[in-house]
Amino acid sequence: xxxxxxxxxxxxxxxxxxxxxxxxxxxxxxxxxxxxxxxxxxxxxxxxxxxxxxxxxxxxxxxxxxxxxxxxxxxxxxxxxxxxxxxxxxxxxxxxxxxxxxxxxxxxxxxxxxxxxxxxxxxxxxxxxxxxxxxxxxxxxxxxxxxxxxxxxxxxxxxxxxxxxxxxxxxxxxxxxxxxxxxxxxxxxxxxxxxxxxxxxxxxxxxxxxxxxxxxxxxxxxxxxxxxxxxxxxxxxxxxxxxxxxxxxxxxxxxxxxxxxxxxxxxxxxxxxxx
Amino acid sequence: xxxxxxxxxxxxxxxxxxxxxxxxxxxxxxxxxxxxxxxxxxxxxxxxxxxxxxxxxxxxxxxxxxxxxxxxxxxxxxxxxxxxxxxxxxxxxxxxxxxxxxxxxxxxxxxxxxxxxxxxxxxxxxxxxxxxxxxxxxxxxxx
Numbered sequence: 001x002x003x004x005x006x007x008x009x010x011x012x013x014x015x016x017x018x019x020x021x022x023x024x025x026x027x028x029x030x031x032x033x034x035x036x037x038x039x040x041x042x043x044x045x046x047x048x049x050x051x052x053x054x055x056x057x058x059x060x061x062x063x064x065x066x067x068x069x070x071x072x073x074x075x076x077x078x079x080x081x082x083x084x085x086x087x088x089x090x091x092x093x094x095x096x097x098x099x100x101x102x103x104x105x106x107x108x109x110x111x112x113x114x115x116x117x118x119x120x121x122x123x124x125x126x127x128x129x130x131x132x133x134x135x136x137x138x139x140x141x142x143x144x145x146x147x148x149x150x151x152x153x154x155x156x157x158x159x160x161x162x163x164x165x166x167x168x169x170x171x172x173x174x175x176x177x178x179x180x181x182x183x184x185x186x187x188x189x190x191x192x193x194x195x196x197x198x199x200x201x202x203x204x205x206x207x208x209x210x211x212x213x214x215x216x217x218x219x220x221x222x223x224x225x226x227x228x229x230x231x232x233x234x235x236x237x238x239x240x241x242x243x244x245x246x247x248x249x250x251x252x253x254x255x256x257x258x259x260x261x262x263x264x265x266x267x268x269x270x271x272x273x274x275x
Numbered sequence: 276x277x278x279x280x281x282x283x284x285x286x287x288x289x290x291x292x293x294x295x296x297x298x299x300x301x302x303x304x305x306x307x308x309x310x311x312x313x314x315x316x317x318x319x320x321x322x323x324x325x326x327x328x329x330x331x332x333x334x335x336x337x338x339x340x341x342x343x344x345x346x347x348x349x350x351x352x353x354x355x356x357x358x359x360x361x362x363x364x365x366x367x368x369x370x371x372x373x374x375x376x377x378x379x380x381x382x383x384x385x386x387x388x389x390x391x392x393x394x395x396x397x398x399x400x401x402x403x404x405x406x407x408x409x410x411x412x413x414x415x416x417x418x
Contacts, residue, residue: 057325064328071332075406077340085344116338118361183366184323205326206335268323269364274371275355 026246033242035218036099038140040263047187048148054186054198054266058205062197065228068204078224079112079208080237080251089121092250094243098164099140101219103130104241105210106146106265107155108221110182112208113270120275124180125161126241128168136166143210143219147265150182154271181271188264196231196260203236211238212263213254226253234259309399310379310392314351315417316359318379319402321387323364329404330387336406338362345410349417391416 025033083090095104107126129146154177161168188195203225212219226235236259244250310316336342350358369377387402393416
């Protein structure tokens with residue numbers, strides 16, 4: 001099985017261990033990568049209706065987390081390994097300089113939901129999701145909004161909307177998007193520590209999650225729990241949307257408080273689309 | 276057809292319906308292929324919204340871990356480019372999937388359950404909680 005060398009994440013660690021104030025999106029091929037998470041005020045932008053919170057029954061008791069993580073590692077059973085074996089189909093997406101991370105994170109999480117089911121992996125277009133929500137303006141947002149769009153409208157294949165242009169907003173593309181409808185997703189708690197517990201449990205159950213991180217002003221798709229001491233002392237790997245040339249093959253490691261999302265959405269069931 | 280033959284045929288049909296109806300019985304039914312496709316095919320159905328914790332490890336392994344790697348190497352290669360193993364939530368939409376998957380899913384057992392077929396015979400029953408038990412079951416029908 002093609003596993004990565006154990007020191008693979010040293011570079012990501014060095015990069016992300018900086019203080020939040022030092023965080024600067026990299027310049028890749030002359031393009032400064034974008035962010036795009038809008039800080040959300042729940043009083044003026046409350047939760048969308050109809051989204052179910054992660055059930056308490058699915059929370060892994062804190063005492064069991066280390067054991068289950070050890071088992072997941074022994075079984076090579078996280079999304080990280082699935083990505084490594086996907087022959088490039090789950091490579092990191094690339095938002096380029098646009099402030100549309102919030103659509104890329106949820107779209108990638110939906111692709112992970114396809115992959116864990118064993119379905120053919122369809123590379124989906126986050127451009128379409130963001131464009132249809134924002135009227136093709138380059139504007140910030142958050143993961144819940146894009147997830148709700150994926151639940152209601154779906155996303156077309158990437159090649160049907162390969163860049164950020166309203167010329168792709170056609171009836172044909174809308175119909176194709178419906179074929180990749182997200183069917184179920186959970187949202188995280190309003191309480192930060194419980195939200196972190198939900199995220200950890202969801203990773204251990206083999207699912208992805210959309211992590212909105214105010215300290216970075218960025219949203220990313222989470223792909224595994226790496227280590228756990230407590231809900232405030234943990235390491236999480238995320239699949240970023242700055243292409244494969246950033247971080248470690250597109251992956252970034254978040255540590256301790258920086259790994260605690262300010263908002264969390266967890267897509268889990270997607271239409272089994274044909275190839 | 277003589278009456279006795281009709282009774283025997285009706286009996287077999289009744290047994291098959293009991294064993295393979297949606298969320299029907301839980302016993303394996305050797306001698307019949309539960310998935311109508313050649314080669315090794317495996318279908319796990321579960322409910323993401325209430326999967327008991329004791330099943331998490333084995334489901335993880337089938338979805339993305341060691342068992343997934345094993346299944347990739349042994350299962351039938353399909354026209355869509357995947358190998359013939361799926362792990363589907365009870366509420367998945369399969370309208371775009373080939374008929375043999377739709378038919379198999381319609382015959383699924385109460386979740387979490389597993390269906391294994393090698394085109395000649397197979398198994399349809401509860402998903403074991405133990406990874407080694409699942410592996411043994413898979414190897415039995417992969418031969």
